Amino acid sequence: AYVLDVDAASSSSGEKAEPPSFTVIVPRYGIEGRVKLPKHVGSDVDDDAAGTLTRDPERHRIEYRWKDAKTGEDKSASVTVFDKVKVRIWVRTVQENQRELVLDLVSPVFGKGGDDNGRGGGGGEGE
Numbered sequence: 001a002y003v004l005d006v007d008a009a010s011s012s013s014g015e016k017a018e019p020p021s022f023t024v025i026v027p028r029y030g031i032e033g034r035v036k037l038p039k040h041v042g043s044d045v046d047d048d049a050a051g052t053l054t055r056d057p058e059r060h061r062i063e064y065r066w067k068d069a070k071t072g073e074d075k076s077a078s079v080t081v082f083d084k085v086k087v088r089i090w091v092r093t094v095q096e097n098q099r100e101l102v103l104d105l106v107s108p109v110f111g112k113g114g115d116d117n118g119r120g121g122g123g124g125e126g127e
Contacts, residue, residue, distance in 0.1 A: 002024060003083045004023045077109060
């Protein structure tokens with residue numbers, strides 16, 4: 001999959017910030033969709049383990065920096081327009097007769113927690 005658009009704009013004061021996300025296209029399947037980053041990314045928790053999210057609208061980039069809990073070393077991950085990323089594609093049942101396509105980020109990994117992004121599910125992977 002390739003990044004088409006990065007939601008790097010932060011909200012104005014007084015409004016709650018939108019969860020960090022970006023749009024990808026998976027040419028193999030002709031699918032375009034929104035990828036939301038894991039819940040711990042961009043949360044308002046003042047915790048060193050939570051890390052910091054930087055949105056750079058001029059470079060169309062989202063960067064996340066955190067400290068590894070096991071090793072204590074500083075780590076970072078970022079996405080920019082036209083970057084190649086790996087996503088998991090799966091179908092979530094909203095109601096008995098309503099389904100939606102979900103795209104989860106597999107790589108690069110943003111922070112702790114691996115590639116599940118807190119949503120579960122299975123499905124194919126697109127590069």
